[in-house]
Amino acid sequence: MKGLAGLAGLLLLVEALPRLGLVDDGYLPPATRIAAALGDEVVTAEFWRAVGDTLTGWAIGLAIAVAAGVVIGIVIGAVPVLRAATASTVEFLRPIPSVALIPLAVLLYGTDLGSTLLLVVYAAFWQVLVQVLYGVADVDPIAEETARSFRFGTWARIRNVLWPTALPYVFTGVRLAASVALVLAVTAELVIGAPGLGKMIAVAQTSGAVPDMYALIAVTGLLGVAINLAARLFERRTLAWHQSVRGEVPA
Amino acid sequence: MLEVHGLRKTYKSGRREVEALRDLTFTVDTGELVCLVGPSGCGKTTLLRCIAGLLEPSGGKISLDGHEVSGPAPGLAMVFQEYGRSLFPWMSVRDNVELPLKQKKLPRTRRAELVEEALGAVGLAGTESAYPWQLSGGMQQRVAIARAVAYEPSTLLMDEPFAAVDAQTRADLEDLVRALWRRLGVTVLFITHDIDEAVYLGQRVVMLSSSPTVVQDEVTVDLPADRDQLHTRADPRFTELRTHVYEQIQQAKLSQAL
Amino acid sequence: MKRIAYVLGLPVVLFAAWFLISAGSENFYAPPLRDILQSFGKTWTLDRLDADVLPSLLRLAAGYALASVIGVALGVAIGLSRGLRATVEPVLEFFRAIPPPVLVPVIMLFAGIGDGMKIIVIVFGCVWPVLLNTVEGVRAVDSVQLDTAKAYGIGGPARIREVILPAASPQIVAGLRQALSIAIILMVISEMFAASNGLGFTIVQFQRSFAIPEMWSGIILLGLLGFLLSLLFRLAERRALRWYHGLRSVVRGR
Known part of the structure; x- marks a missing residue:
């Protein structure tokens, strides 16, 4: 209830500031005008195509990143030598800001979906990989030894011991990756001009359609909230069997 | 000196009211060591939090060295159960x-x-x-x-301080508390669920009833002031006292069951 | 010896592989690593560092520091008040969910394209993870710790300084860590949009003029920068949270 009041307060503030002349309404249009712009946008096919493009880039990029992150994470995690040998490389590559790849993406893919995917995959991959590695490291040595004593093979150990232990971490990784992927998808569209909401924002900005720009930004925020909520819900549903939904490992 | 008079505490959660402390009256004289015992869940911690000024009583009066307690008092120090x-x-x-x-x-x-x-x-x-x-x-x-x-502090409050340590450490710590008390001359109110501990430590033991809590009984521990784990606990008088306290506590539990 | 081999082994192999495979590269976009390294030395001279890298870093530092202070201060205030928290939480979640780079066009409206804009962009993007983590941390302060502080008359500013902030510090640091990578991203993006100097600006210039080895050297520099900053952060964290890591290892060992 109070949360609704907070949101209403925000809308009221955005309405009042420009109306009272405290902020130039060329910079911040009143909430009603932004809402009107949003109303005009949502009936256009162009808007929905942009939403679709953004979500396509997000979903494909996320899927590739999750698949790669999980497979590579399990392989590296399951083999101690590999883990020791790759640790420094992971630590080095992970903090490289994904936006450093923007010029490269432009050269390779221009304004195509490929540019978006390159950035999204790069940024989301590390989120998944790191969580999977934490998860694999969390395997209870006693469970591992039990499996060994029953002469489980490598594959059976991965399936029955390692994977169930790592699963909650995988979900955490997917949730973190999902929001990072959205940020990078919109960023690529905004900066490079790949089709999607980000590009629409850039177009609205250059053509001076300020209310539209605010409306589109609000849409990206709402998308972000929706993705977050969906990921958390999914995580809670699927992990209901697990004794504890674990605390997040700082990534 | 610590005076607790007609202390009452009810918790409200939604429409339900839970009466934790009904009517508590007791005093701890300056320089005295008093132990409070009661069956588990009898509101010992609620009482202590009221005395420490961490919790507002619903009624009654607490005063410390003549001043009414309305918040954490400067002359009071507290030792919590959860040391960690x-x-x-x-x-x-x-x-x-x-x-x-x-x-x-x-x-x-x-x-x-x-x-x-x-x-x-x-x-x-x-x-x-x-x-x-x-x-x-x-x-x-x-x-x-x-x-x-x-x-x-002039008064030391101890809330089941040794509930989470092993038996031998506990014996050492009990002796430490008595030694410090005798040396510093502070007023000590010691809360415990352990009857032996209460009798071993206290000059007086105040027994609480089950929730809603009232004072069930009080007994003066007329053991010599020099106590040690071996002889004091083997003293027949010690056994008598602990039996008495034990009976009272059992009665408190029974009267609640009825 | 073995440890060093593990730490350096793969990076050396990868580097060598890149070097050898690209050695005869005719691909315009993937020039030989040798050319990239040569242009690195030529491109990132002291003058260049002073003219482009330093301004970027100063803006980054200013924005990050401001965001940290604002985030922690507001986070403590919100975390301590249950009513305030319930009211503003959805609003904060919304702001956090907005991809920070889209704030660039908005802030350009208000603050033009100068240093002020770039710093505000960084502040606006970084403040949310710090703020929300601080709120979480403050909310989760142990009730016995708070009671202890109260019982011993530790109140007001001392309670915040001596008890609440340290107790929440592991969470706050987690927020600061997230904020650091966002800050670097925003530093680059804000310069790509509109700037006359800075690392992001320069790299995009190279790309637009098809100075490919120089562009690659810029990407490498940016990577090194990200790595170094995260290394510094980890060193600082290890010092500041020594008690926390020690406590955790003791608790886990039991």
């Missing part, structure tokens, strides 16, 4: 003991003196720069006691 959570893990042992003294705005040299004395008194000299979590449970509780002692 009551000591600040980001501070060294020294800083933990010193922090309340800083709040009292004591000069630096005086603070250093008090910290050293207090840690010496609980047998922890030399651990000043360790973190509390590097020490054993018993030692951590000693740090908490040192913190209380360094505060130079």
Whole structure:
């Protein structure tokens, strides 16, 4: 209830500031005008195509990143030598800001979906990989030894011991990756001009359609909230069997 | 001197009201060591939190050295049951003991003196720069006691301080509390669920009923002031007293069941 | 010896592989690593560092520091008040969910394209993870710790300084870590949009003028910068949270 009041307060503030002349309404249009712009946008096919493009880039990029992150994470995690040998490389590559790849993406893919995917995959991959590695490291040595004593093979150990232990971490990784992927998808569209909401924002900005720009930004925020909520819900549903939904490992 | 008169506490959660303390009246004279025992869930902690000024009573009056308690009183120090959570893990042992003294705005040299004395008194000299979590449970509780002692309170409140330590450590800590009490002359209110501990430590034992709590009975412990774990506990009078307390507590539980 | 081999082994192999495979590269976009390294030395001279890298870093530092202070201060205030928290939480979640780079066009409206804009962009993007983590951390302060502080008359500013902030510090640091990578991203993006100097600006210039080895050297520099900053952060964290990591290892060992 109070949360609704907070949101209403925000809308009221955005309405009042420009109306009272405290902020130039060329910079911040009143909430009603932004809402009107949003109303005009949502009936256009162009808007929905942009939403679709953004979500396509997000979903494909996320899927590739999750698949790669999980497979590579399990392989590296399951083999101690590999883990020791790759640790420094992971630590080095992970903090490289994904936006450093923007010029490269432009050269390779221009304004195509490929540019978006390159950035999204790069940024989301590390989120998944790191969580999977934490998860694999969390395997209870006693469970591992039990499996060994029953002469489980490598594959059976991965399936029955390692994977169930790592699963909650995988979900955490997917949730973190999902929001990072959205940020990078919109960023690529905004900066490079790949089709999607980000590009629409850039177009609205250059053509001076300020209310539209605010409306589109609000849409990206709402998308972000929706993705977050969906990921958390999914995580809670699927992990209901697990004794504890674990605390997040700082990534 | 600590006076508790007609103390009442009811919790409200939604429309339901839960009466935790019904009508509690007792006093602890200056320099006295009184133990409070009661069946588990009898509102001991509620009572203590009221006395410490952490919880507002619903009725009745608490006064400490003649002043009514309406918030944490400066002359009062408290030792919590959960030593691991009551000591600040980001501070060294020294800083933990010193922090309340800083709040009292004591000069630096005086603070250093008090910290050293207090840690010496609980047998922890030399651990000043360790973190509390590097020490054993018993030692951590000693740090908490040192913190209380360094505060130079007129009254010391102890909330089941030894409930979470092993039996041998517990015996040592009990002797430590008695020794400190005799040396410093502070008023001590010691809450426990352990009947033997109450009789061994106290000059007087106040027994509480089950919730909603009233004072069930009171007994003066007429054991000699020099006590030790071996002889005192073997004393026939000790056995009599603990039997008496035990019976009262059982009765309190029964009357609740009825 | 073995440890060093593990730490350096793969990076050396990868580097060598890149070097050898690209050695005869005719691909315009993937020039030989040798050329990239040569242009690295030529491109990132002291003058260049002073003219482009330093301004970027100063803006980054200013924005990050401001965001940290604002985030922690507001976070403590919100975390301590249950009513305030319930009211503003959805609003904060919304702001956090907005991809920070889209704030660039908005802030350009208000603050033009100068240093002020770039710093505000960084502040606006970084403040949310710090703020929300601080709120979480403050809310989760142990009730016994708070009671202890109260019982010993530790109140007001001392309670915040001596008890609440340290108790929440592991969470706050987690927020600061997230904020750091966002800050670097925003530093680059804001310069790509509109700037006359800075690392992001320069790299995009190289790309637009098809100075490919120089562009690659810029990407490498940016990577090194990200790595170094995260290394510095980890060193600082290890010092500041020594008690926390020690406590955790003790608790886990039991």
